[in-house]
Amino acid sequence: MKINLNPVVDPQTQIIVALDFPSAREAIDLCDRLPQVSFWKVGLELFIADGSTVLRELKARNKKIFLDLKLHDIPNTVASATRVATKYGADFLTIHASGGKAMMQAAQAEVAGSSTQLLAVSLLTSIAAEALKSDLQVPLEVPDYVSKLVLLAQASGLSGAVCSPHEVANLRSLLKSTGGDEFCFVTPGVRPAGSTVGDQSRVMTPKEAIAAGANYLVIGRPINAAPDPAIAWEQICQDCV
Numbered sequence: 732m733k734i735n736l737n738p739v740v741d742p743q744t745q746i747i748v749a750l751d752f753p754s755a756r757e758a759i760d761l762c763d764r765l766p767q768v769s770f771w772k773v774g775l776e777l778f779i780a781d782g783s784t785v786l787r788e789l790k791a792r793n794k795k796i797f798l799d800l801k802l803h804d805i806p807n808t809v810a811s812a813t814r815v816a817t818k819y820g821a822d823f824l825t826i827h828a829s830g831g832k833a834m835m836q837a838a839q840a841e842v843a844g845s846s847t848q849l850l851a852v853s854l855l856t857s858i859a860a861e862a863l864k865s866d867l868q869v870p871l872e873v874p875d876y877v878s879k880l881v882l883l884a885q886a887s888g889l890s891g892a893v894c895s896p897h898e899v900a901n902l903r904s905l906l907k908s909t910g911g912d913e914f915c916f917v918t919p920g921v922r923p924a925g926s927t928v929g930d931q932s933r934v935m936t937p938k939e940a941i942a943a944g945a946n947y948l949v950i951g952r953p954i955n956a957a958p959d960p961a962i963a964w965e966q967i968c969q970d971c972v
């Protein structure tokens with residue numbers, strides 16, 4: 732399936748809704764309540780609970796799929812897991828950029844020729860500048876650290892990354908100078924104005940994320956935990972333009 736590499740112009744196709752649920756039943760229920768959503772994310776909780784069932788059901792509904800497994804292990808193990816994961820025919824699959832170049836190259840070799848695009852997760856959107864220094868002991872500012880990881884992903888052959896909307900504009904201009912105009916940026920850490928931030932740290936509104944140049948926005952709780960997910964979706968789409 733063709734992945735849209737242009738900055739977001741159509742929220743209906745470029746917002747990915749996270750199916751963060753503990754069972755296939757709850758996930759499929761939300762899909763069927765929101766037929767207008769074309770792109771869904773299956774993360775660890777749902778994949779561990781009921782992965783193959785959900786992925787089959789999403790395929791049967793002709794949905795695009797972001798399989799968010801955030802692989803991170805030695806190169807051989809990640810390559811083997813990636814080989815198996817491509818069999819699901821997901822559009823996106825995540826690995827952690829901090830696993831290093833050899834790991835990313837090994838995984839990239841496994842998706843070559845498949846319909847799955849690997850995305851490198853840079854710095855999780857839940858991690859704030861203070862935690863990067865005090866917990867992770869990384870003596871860099873967030874934009875510099877994220878840039879290093881994304882450039883490493885690019886040098887490893889990947890053509891997309893997950894980062895917070897705060898970093899996208901800077902990364903776009905950085906990658907232009909390295910011939911990476913078509914790099915795909917997927918941004919979680921998106922919160923409609925006035926909504927609960929929860930465990931996220933580096934957040935922006937949908938409109939701000941789009942203006943920053945994100946190709947796709949990942950949105951979970953503001954839709955999947957909303958009292959009326961259809962109204963929440965509609966409101967977010969309206970807020971994007």
Ligand SMILES: O=C(O)c1cc(=O)[nH]c(=O)n1[C@@H]1O[C@H](COP(=O)(O)O)[C@@H](O)[C@H]1O
Pocket residue numbers: 749751774799825852854855856857893894919920921931949950951952953
């Ligand atoms: O890879 C991801 O999708 C991801 C990366 C990241 O840095 N931050 C992040 O929040 N995510 C995912 O994006 C979704 C965000 O959910 P909400 O915070 O509920 O909108 C969750 O499913 C996270 O697992």
